[in-house]
Amino acid sequence: MRELKRKRGRPPTIDADAAMRAVVELFRSKGYAAVSLDELSEVTGLSRPSLYRSFGNKLSMYLRAIDVFGEQVVESAVPKLQDDGDLEVALTNFFSEMLNIYYRDDDIAPGCLVFGTAPSNADEAEIQSRLSFSIEQVDQLMRARMQKAFPARGSAQLDSAVHIASNTLIAFSARAKSGATKSELLEIGAQSAHAICTLLQGERAD
Amino acid sequence: MRELKRKRGRPPTIDADAAMRAVVELFRSKGYAAVSLDELSEVTGLSRPSLYRSFGNKLSMYLRAIDVFGEQVVESAVPKLQDDGDLEVALTNFFSEMLNIYYRDDDIAPGCLVFGTAPSNADEAEIQSRLSFSIEQVDQLMRARMQKAFPARGSAQLDSAVHIASNTLIAFSARAKSGATKSELLEIGAQSAHAICTLLQGERAD
DNA sequence: GATATTTTGTACTGTTTCGTACAGAATTAA
DNA sequence: TTAATTCTGTACGAAACAGTACAAAATATC
Known part of the structure; x- marks a missing residue:
């Protein structure tokens, strides 16, 4: 206060x-395991004891980093998804904004902290928990947005579309790290958004 | 001889x-970075010098492991995809077989060696190279199979469907590691296969 | 049986890494 | 000015780790 x-x-x-x-x-x-406290000390400019005092050990630093990264996503990308108007536009803009986070440049891609690095270290229970929470969160956000755009769709059609969208985002991380350019992934995002709307518009609700 | x-x-x-x-x-x-040579020695039953003599250092062991894993995929899952007949069935069976590899049990999932662990360590050039090769390989296999089923489709429609399929597979790895059960992912795979066929059947070729 | 050859693990070195004890620096309160 | 308090980094010990020299084991050749 x-x-x-x-x-x-x-x-x-x-x-x-x-x-x-x-x-x-x-x-x-x-990634998580390959990083040493000395490196963390170097990039932060803090001594190792200071890191311990401020953030605890490496695991708790990583978990906190995931939270910070998540906040960044919620602040900059999620609003694009939740924008009213055309679903296809909202999805495309959301993917685009996520790629702005995943990429520092059109070529160099630090990728997604969660989907890119957490799976390797999911044997650690708390890391797996954040990973699962993140995936559920994405699924849920997608479902809410699609339901708003297509209230008449049945649950099965919705689920299908939701998973296509979430899987696109999750796969972006691996694709970015593999060396794909941002432009290539933008195109995939737009394709995915288009396909999802085609599906939701075209299929009959049961 | x-x-x-x-x-x-x-x-x-x-x-x-x-x-x-x-x-x-x-x-x-x-994952790659979290594994020590002592652990490798323990699980293989070989001494550390024997590991060096047989496989070289940790990086070359990992790269070779990726090759072996890839062969396993090519032998057991790819044929399901290339099976003649209904595309939706082929895709569903392919996803199912991949999940048999990703999961040891319905609950416990070692996941995908490439999509699950390589992205964390893609700063190593040779690891990134294998990751990118794997993704391209999956894209290409999907494209060939879909083109065979729908020769009349245009390149744009095909690309869209290809990426939905590949992204599903890539995302399976993260989802499996997050704690999702095999049954849940089987369902997602079936949804994805159905959606892809709906798209390819429904859309007009330009 | 002796020697050459190949395979194997024990044991050693130097390095990296984590975590913390402790002393010094910077400020407020007395 | 002195004491109390809070913050900070230097420096240490212990453990984990990578990589290899070398001796012992197991076989073929002579």
Whole structure:
């Protein structure tokens, strides 16, 4: 609440948010297991003890990084999906915005922190939990948006369309890391959005 | 060619194929970076020097594991896709067979060695190369099979369907690792196959 | 039986990594 | 000025790890 009241001892000089942004970048370009605390120390500019004090051990740093990454997605990409208007446009814009996150450049792609790095380390229960939560979240957001656009569709048709959309996003991560350019994936996103709308428009509801 | 001719010194006792199968299992459940040579030594039953002599260092073991895994896919799942007859059936059976590989049980899923673990370590050039090759391979197989079933379809319609299928498969890996059951993914595979055929049948060729 | 040849694991070195104890720095309160 | 408090990094110990030298084991050849 009040932050004018100076605390007692030596004032903190660490920018935890900036450090966490660097942590996210390192984890999503190198994965979880391949990253050492020394590297994290280097990219954040914080000493190893400072990292422990601010964020705990490597696992808790990674989990927190996933949360931060998720917030970024919720802030910048999810609104595009939830935009009223044409579903195909909303889906295309959502995919496009996600690719802006996955790519730093048209060529160089740190990819998705969750879908790109979590599967390798899902033997860790808390990591698997975040992965499963993320997938469910995407499925659920897709389902809500499609249901809004096509209220008459049956649950089966909806599920099918939902999974096509989610799977497209999940696969983007692997494709980006494989060296595909952003433009190529933009095209795949647009194809996917178009196909989904074709399906939802064309099929008879049971 | 001739193998009756006994070689000169101490006869080898190592079963390289069995060892490599164990290597594949370890890598795809724990990822690349998290695996140590001591663990590889333990699961294969070979000493660390024997591992070096047989397969080289960790990277070359991993690359070879990817090749072995790929052969397994080509032998058991790809034929299902290439089966003549209904495309929807072929796709469904292909997905099903891939899930048999991804899952050891209905619940426990080591997942896909390539799509599950390679993206985390794609900064290594040779790993990225295998990942990109695998994706291209899947895209190409899908395209060939769909073109055979729907020769009249235009390239754009085909591309769209191809990517839906490939993305389904790629996403299976993440979904399996996230804790989804095999039955759930079988359902998603069937949905995807049905949607693809609906699209290819329904759309007019330009 | 002795020697050459090939395979194999024990044991060693140097490096990397994690985690923390502890001392020094920077500030407020007395 | 001194003491209390909070923040920070240097420096240490312990464990894990990669890679290899070397000796022992097991066979063929002489």
